[in-house]
Amino acid sequence: MTELRNILCGLLFLISSAVCAAMNRGEARWIGPAGDDLPIYADYLPVFKIDCDVKLKKGDKASLVYGADDPRLMNRNLNIYNLENRSGESGIRVEIDRREGCVAIYRSGYHPADDATHPIAKFEADNLIDGINHLQIASNLGFTDIAINGKHIGHAGINPVGNGGDYLAFPVLARVAVDIPTGSRAEISNITVSNFRAPGNVIYRAPGVYTSSARVPVVTRSMPELRTVITLPAGKVVESAEATVTARGIYDLSVNGTRVTDDYFYPGSTQYNKTHLYHTHDIAPLLREGDNTLSVQLAEGWWSGGSTFVGENWNFFGDRQSFIGVFTVRYTDGSVQRFHTVPREWFYSTDGPVVEGSFFQGEIYDAARRDAPDRVWKPAVEVAIDSTVNTTVGDWGAIDFRPSFGDRVRAVDTVTARSVTEPRPGVYVYDMGQNMAAVPLISFPALKPGTEVSMRYAEVLYPDMPQYASHKGMIMTENLRAAMCRDIYRAAGTQGESFSPRFTLHGFRYIEVTGLEGSLPLDSVRAVPVSSVSRIVAGYECSDTLVNRLWGNICRSTMSNFVSIPTDCPQRNERLGWMGDISVYAPTATKIADVSAILAQYLASVRDCQRADGKFPDVAPTGFGFGGMLWGSAGITVPWAHFSEYGDTAVLRGHYPAMKRYIDYLLKNTIDSVTGIMVQDRAWGDLADWLSPEYDRTDKSLLWECYFIYDLVLMSRMAAILGEEDDVAYYQQLADKRRDFFFDTYIDPATGKTRFSAFDPARKGQIIDTQASYALAIMLVDDSNPAFARHLVNAVSRENVADNGTVCPLYSLMTGFIGTAWIMEALSLTGNTGTAYRLLTSRTYPSWLYPVTQGATTVWERLNSYTDKDGFGSNNSMNSFNHYSFGAVGNWLLTRSAGLTKLDDKYIILTPEPDTTGAVTWARGWLDMAAGRAECSWRVDGDRVIYEVTVPDGVEARFSVPVGTDDFNGVIYRVDGTPVPSTEIVGITGVPSRVSLILPAGRHEFTTRMPAKH
Structure with missing residues (x-):
């Protein structure tokens, strides 16, 4: 390859x-x-600047109006306040008052409580003159700045939903007008609309001079052809x-x-x-x-x-x-x-x-x-x-x-609507049956010329709960935030018209269609999922049907979030290459899909965004965002995951200098010179176990230190692979030094539990004792420490209390993005796979399966994106229902439960780990290799476990399983259905209670005694 x-x-x-x-x-x-x-469509433009010249004499007033007659505010189905304004009833009016020497902002028709006669903001403008004054209005997702004659005079947030990118965006440019009172001698001229961000090209110029109230005819220009x-x-x-x-x-x-x-x-x-x-x-x-x-x-x-x-x-x-x-x-x-x-x-x-x-x-x-x-x-x-x-x-x-090649975005499926509802007259909501990143494919009956059909998209519907009574059954778009996510098709009036956009992408399960006289047949409403991942190359299933649905959700979130780059989510105004997300998910992604090319290209963007001082970005491309070293460390963990699965040393070698610069940056810029603690910038944006229910209960710097040690260990390994011998010892010595520092700083000598450091002076020395603190300590610092294993099992099997006071039952998942990637492997590595299965199969909040019980068809960003108690809670300003990070458990499902690990195209390791607790009674996994499909399964039969393995031609496998005994007398082995005495098994080796042997191509079956419970 x-x-x-x-x-x-x-x-x-x-x-x-x-x-x-x-x-x-x-x-x-x-x-x-x-x-x-340049292109302009006023109803879809929420970020812009308007300039004009206003000629005033003492006593004059004049206003510039924009955001008027926004179609969303004229149709109760398109806004959360159920507003249905008539033309002229909505808008933002900026009034310059020469007599009072001020500028006032009025808002009407945006909120039920709006009063067009009372300003929502008022600013003194002591630099107004008799004559021509230059007014500039900068509108940015509701944040509004006013300047008069080049001087900034005021700032206001005028979006009633909320200002900034976390909310539905108001106002858009929409209709523009001038409002000059009768008798006023004011004149308004030189009206221009320009782009907010530099270079700030002008996208519209209004001709003429306005001496009385009038609408300003803003043009529409299409995308260039x-x-x-x-x-x-x-x-x-x-x-x-x-x-x-x-x-x-x-x-x-x-x-x-x-x-x-x-x-x-x-x-x-x-x-x-x-x-x-x-x-x-x-x-x-x-x-x-x-x-x-x-x-x-x-x-x-x-x-x-x-x-x-x-x-x-x-x-x-x-x-x-x-x-x-x-x-x-x-x-x-x-x-x-x-x-x-x-x-x-x-x-x-x-x-x-x-x-x-x-x-x-x-x-x-x-x-x-x-x-x-x-x-x-x-x-x-x-x-x-x-x-x-x-x-x-x-x-x-x-x-x-x-x-470039290999990262192209293509159609990967076609999905037909499964049902349709009509929650309000003329509003048809189609359930596509699954959440996805897709474009619609809608076939229309004969339409009259000019018929305008609107399509909006959502991941979920408003549920039948008291707080959502006025929106019951409607699509929930609040979590899309400032992304409008609305397609419009204007009919030509010909037979057999259809619509499938080429220049947008939506994340959705539901399609709302309006503008038609009746509903469309289900087979006329389809969706085309698109992805840079052409297919899933691995599979998993077990006796727990909810776990099987979780696996399907992991696969769909993978397909949805590899669109040219690995992204966090496909639906809202984000869709960015967040480094923290791909850092934890890369080991799963590389195993279940061929993402070799897309990750190689992504790492090029990471290097392109690397700062001059060596700091890796938090987001690539753009270099925008926040996150800190747990996010930046993706610049080291992702190339390692890429190499581990694909064996491509060229990617490692091309990225190696950037990784060295990053380690130098961490050493020089993030460690306190007095305490030796990694402190970064001591900023909120230096994130830790993001979205953990017990986020505030873990010392951030402990997790940073764990990852720093891991980064150093990986650097030593990659240096060895690349033949950089001097670096091998250098990075290993640094890792050993930081490991000693970790134990001195973060481990309580009396109990062996994790504790707070001087990074948090108020809690220094207090016990942490969270799941993430032990999971990372085991996986990234010391996997042989029995105290870590004991405390992790206790943290998983006990009742916990979340930061918000929620009491979480036994076997709750208390980790966030970072800890979730490691907790299951930490349990298995320390001999506690039974506890891992109990954690996996938990169905109450917080858990992997709670979203599945609530109908999730993709992995959620939050473990409580929706609950049957609180609905969406207060989460919708950041609430994706298609976010692969918590799907990092997919790596454990495939490599531990099913036991499949591919070393290269000709060699695999098979180490299935059956559940001794009875929560899961069988499991099966498969991997598509160049030579064919490799399969591994196990099932419990009384006090025995039966393993079945298929090794494709040209592939050799190392098979290793627990046998529940200190000898091999209880092992039954069949090759292609023929029994083989244990005395004739070639290459069999073992340690107490475990058997290991080399398997050639073929079908193999083993029967062993059930391992002891653990």
């Missing part, structure tokens, strides 16, 4: 080198729409043809009206100021003699639009989409034609069918515009980098343009 990838990369590099050369020679240019023709015609000579036969292209944004490339690929979201997500990917598409089958039309539809993608949960990051990399490429045609006579993206030969349109294409907001498709004869095509312009990018991202002077 690795060798094939390297060969293909080499071939793609040769192709893309031609593109780079063409760019360097100026033959291929970045092209796009002119600077005054580019087009050219190339001519192939008559009489020549095309041997091959390819398009090597990329975009700032995402693109669909078509030749003669046919898309060159059904894949989604090229060129993928990278740190664009450092690494930008090319892709090469085979276009030979689509070409013909004579004229050929090349067309490119652009959209925001990861380049522009919403990209994080912070509004300041809107248009994170840049605010103009553009495209570049080389089209190469080779003929059988040996001649070659090349066509480049150059302004003089390409044209653009901004009145096409893709009105909006945004990951967060959704896609608006106007089918009537697809082939409209009145579409305007203008000459494309060269889009210089300094006219589109944000320089705070970093240096744009040395971008590495490189080919």
Whole structure:
């Protein structure tokens, strides 16, 4: 696999080198729409600036109105307050009062208690003058800043739901108007709307001077589409043809009206100021003699639009989409034609069918515009980098343009709606039966031209509980926060219309459809899950059906959260490459799916975001976020997980210098010089066992120290693999030193329990005694310490109390993202697999299976994302129902319970561990290897355990199981159904109560005595 990838990369590099050369020679240019023709759709724009000039004389007043007639506030089904305003009843009015010398903000129609006659904020403006005053309003997800004549005079939060990215976003730009009282001599002119984030390009200019109240006609411009015609000579036969292209944004490339690929979201997500990917598409089958039309539809993608949960990051990399490429045609006579993206030969349109294409907001498709004869095509312009990018991202002077393969996003399934309800008249909610990252595929009956069909998406519905009575059965969108997640299809009026967006992605189980006269048949409402993971390559099942559903949820969350990069969630205004999430999940992800290429590319983004001082980012790409060393350590743990599963030393070697710099950073910048304790920045954002029910009961620095030791141990191992002999000893010595420090600082000598350090002076010396503190101490510091094992078992098997006072029953899961990755392995490693099964099969909150009992079809971000007691609680400002972190238990299910560990394509280790407590009576797992499927299972039969193993041809297995006796007399062994006496078993070895032997290809069956309970 690795060798094939390297060969293909080499071939793609040769192709893309031609593109780079063409760019360097100026033959291929970045092209796009002119600077005054940028996309704008006012109803979907929640982050913007409005400027205008206001001419005043003493005593005058004048107002600028925006956010008016937001469609969501005119339809009770689209807002949480059940508002249904008429036109003119909603809006934000910013009034300049020359007589009072102030600026006031009024809000109407956004909340049931709004009073349009009373301001919600008022600021003194002592710099107003008689004459022209310049007003600037900066609106950022409800946070509003007012400046007069260049001076900032006030800040207010005006979103009644909540301000910032954690809430439904209000206001959007929507309708704009001026309000000038009768008799006022005020004039308003030079109204502009611009992007909030630098470079802050103007996206709309209103012509004229307003001397009385009037609506300002804000235009709509679609996502840019580019087009050219190339001519192939008559009489020549095309041997091959390819398009090597990329975009700032995402693109669909078509030749003669046919898309060159059904894949989604090229060129993928990278740190664009450092690494930008090319892709090469085979276009030979689509070409013909004579004229050929090349067309490119652009959209925001990861380049522009919403990209994080912070509004300041809107248009994170840049605010103009553009495209570049080389089209190469080779003929059988040996001649070659090349066509480049150059302004003089390409044209653009901004009145096409893709009105909006945004990951967060959704896609608006106007089918009537697809082939409209009145579409305007203008000459494309060269889009210089300094006219589109944000320089705070970093240096744009040395971008590495490189080919990519293996991380493409493709359709992986089609799911049909299972049921439909109508919670309110005309509101049809389709249950797709599972949560997923997908796009809809909706087939419509004959629709009238211009019919507008709205589709919204949600992971859950409002339940039948008193606090949600007014929304019962409706989709719950609060947890989507500032992502609008609404698609709109405007019908052309032709037969057989359907809609499946190409430029957005939603995380959902439910689709709400409105705008139709009746419900659609179930088979007309489908969803297409998309992923960079083409298939799951491992499986697990056992006697507990809820555990089996948990495994299915783990697999679906894996598929949902590997879309170009490994992400935290696929639904809300986030979808980021959080390092902490992939750090704990990589061992599971690498075993159940082929994520080799996507992780290798992701690590390149990690390096691109590494700071000059060596600190790894918390999020990659972007480098935005928080988390601290438990998050940054993914820069070490992920390459180790990658190597452990795929054996690719090239990835290790390419990443090794960055890892060394990171360790140097930790040594120099995060350890207190007096106490020796790892303190980082002593900030809230230096996270620990995130979302643990007992988060506040564990010393953060203890967990940091455990991971620091683990990082050092991994560095020593990787140095040995790479032949860096000096580093092997250096990192091991550091690990030993820090291990001694750990025991001196965090372990109470009298009890052997974990204790608080001087990092938390108020609790120094107090006993911690939490599950995470022992799980990490066992796995990352010392797995032979009997006190750690004893205290961990006690922490799991007792009643615990969560930080919020909730009493958690025996065998509750009290760990968060970090501890969950280690707790089951820590129990098994110390001989307490029976306790692990009790923990696994617990059904009460908090546990892995509680969400399953509540109908979860993917892994939840929180163990209490929903409870039958509190509903969603107060979680919806951060409440994903599709988050793989707690799914890290998948690694234990496969490698411990089923006992399957692949060393390489020709060797596996089989160490199944049956449950001696009776909670699970059988288990089975499988792995798809290059040679075929390897399987391992066990089942309890009275006082015996029967193991069945299938080893594919060309593969050798090391099989090792407990036998419940000190000799092998009780072992029954069959190969392909034929009994083999224990005296004839080749290669059998053992230690007391355990048997181990080498198995060749074939079907093997063992019967042993049940191991002792543990």
